Amino acid sequence: MSSSYGGMSAFDRLRARLNGRPHACEECGFVDEEGSWEAVTTGATVEYRRECPSCGTERVQRYQF
Numbered sequence: 001m002s003s004s005y006g007g008m009s010a011f012d013r014l015r016a017r018l019n020g021r022p023h024a025c026e027e028c029g030f031v032d033e034e035g036s037w038e039a040v041t042t043g044a045t046v047e048y049r050r051e052c053p054s055c056g057t058e059r060v061q062r063y064q065f
């Protein structure tokens with residue numbers, strides 16, 4: 001009677017949600033539909049980073065669990 005989500009953690013679900021939508025660069029407007037977010041965890045905080053393939057601007061989304 002345990003509640004399992006098939007090994008999908010909140011961490012994975014959040015990344016899947018970010019990867020599920022295209023990201024438009026705020027600097028140059030390039031829409032990156034293929035890129036994926038790189039996750040970095042620091043304690044209770046997780047940062048998702050991605051770099052614009054067009055202009056190289058780094059975008060960071062920070063979440064706390």
Ligand SMILES: [Zn+2]
Nearest residue numbers: 025028052055
């Ligand atoms: Zn850009």
